[in-house]
Amino acid sequence: GENVEQHPSTLSVQEGDSAVIKCTYSDSASNYFPWYKQELGKRPQLIIDIRSNVGEKKDQRIAVTLNKTAKHFSLHITETQPEDSAVYFCAATNMDSNYQLIWGAGTKLIIKP
């Protein structure tokens, strides 16, 4: 079955700098890769997702890149702000044959003022 690994587990960046979180997946049939942000004590929120027919997707300060050959995808946050501090999770699934999202272990992003 699918396995998703996420790195780093903790990331501390200066406010205004960029942050990059990386995930690798094992099942080459996976075709949907969402990213979630979870603030302390709150529900996960979908912030961006990408499907396997696309290599990159951007939404304002957030972007996701996908390398299908290497089976990894990354979340990029530019011009980080204090409100970006949270735990970020990646996930993967094959939407054609599976209804189960497999999640990474999470990255705690700390924005230093």
Next chain:
Amino acid sequence: DAGVTQSPTHLIKTRGQQVTLRCSPKSGHDTVSWYQQALGQGPQFIFQYYEEEERQRGNFPDRFSGHQFPNYSSELNVNALLLGDSALYLCASSLGGPPEAFFGQGTRLTVV
């Protein structure tokens, strides 16, 4: 639109007891997935309900069971509670399956 709502928000149970958690999906959604999130970890898929049937199940024992009603709301039942069942239980709704775009606020279950 109230989004996905879960009840109760917090619950304390004794080991060996049974618990029922409830979830109302976002309006227009017909699929409900349940996740268990232990402290400091990512959500783990328990199962998904669609058309009142369990469509897929994660690696959880039979003590975890569920139900979906004709109005698409869902219940998660856990029998013979263990200390290790203490976690945040999340419900997510969608139309037909992934993507899981909408989560409820979760039920924090503490087993003592």
